[in-house]
Amino acid sequence: MFDKIMEAQQKAGEVKTRLDAVTVTGIAEGGKITVTANGNKVVQSVTIDDSLLKDTDKEQLEELLVIAINKAMEQADNVSQSEMAAMTKEMFGGLGGLFQK
Template sequence: MNNMNQMMKQVKKMQEQMMKAQEQLGTQEIEGTAGGGVVTVTVNGHKKVLGVTIKPEAVDPDDVEMLQDLVLSAVNDALTKAEEIGAKEMGKYTGGMNIPGLF
């Protein structure tokens, strides 16, 4: 019985640590860029887009598709980085196990 209580305390501690890590991910800002930095997208660790910056030289009225591609690439870059950071942070507590729906 004592082992069960000890195990439950460890599980509760791990849950608390994971919740704290998830909260901290929400405060991290991650940047993704495209076109050598002419388009920058900032996301948080929860993969929410916080901002988009487009330098004037990226805007060509005759080539809107290029700007769309740059924005898309920057968003994907930022989200990929956020995913990697989240997996690394949560992996500290899950031992590298991929738990669906965790983050």
């Protein structure tokens, strides 16, 4: 049983590593704001088009940033859930033998 727990911890570490390598993007205002993050919900960069800075007030810019960040986080959630589901399926497939011992 302890081996299975260690295996689960190892697989969780592997999933985290894979999610670190996944890039997700949230876009707002037709691409004038782009937020890039990884699958572990760590924001990597924020890009704001210069024209948007000239034409938008602070409040609007803040709202657009929130939209772009939320879109990136939603994508990261989706990727993370897919990875975790795959890991869980793999683990439960392996646990079937555990109960037969």
